[in-house]
Amino acid sequence: MPKLPEGAERPSPDEQLGRWLAGDPICPNTSDECCPDFSCCNPKLLSEPLVRKAFMQGSQGEREAWLGVFLGAAIQVWKTDKKVHMAGRDPTKTS
Numbered sequence: 164m165p166k167l168p169e170g171a172e173r174p175s176p177d178e179q180l181g182r183w184l185a186g187d188p189i190c191p192n193t194s195d196e197c198c199p200d201f202s203c204c205n206p207k208l209l210s211e212p213l214v215r216k217a218f219m220q221g222s223q224g225e226r227e228a229w230l231g232v233f234l235g236a237a238i239q240v241w242k243t244d245k246k247v248h249m250a251g252r253d254p255t256k257t258s
């Protein structure tokens with residue numbers, strides 16, 4: 164896993180995005196963040212090069228839309244991979 168070892172120098176958010184664009188996702192960055200598509204934590208989530216490029220060139224609004232897509236994909240993968248219990252309201256309960 165491309166997790167940085169303890170004490171390793173963290174990339175700045177810009178540097179992290181540059182490496183992510185190049186297909187080398189690592190985290191955390193100096194702001195304790197993951198890559199936009201969380202591929203740093205799960206290589207299965209690495210998006211297509213064209214998608215990464217579109218994200219990098221996108222406006223703030225476009226980036227937010229992509230983040231929603233990435234988050235949805237991440238939730239699907241985490242649910243099937245690790246059987247993560249999603250916190251929140253149980254939709255089968257009415258109260």
Ligand SMILES: [Zn+2]
Pocket residue numbers: 189190191196197198201202203204
């Ligand atoms: Zn990560």
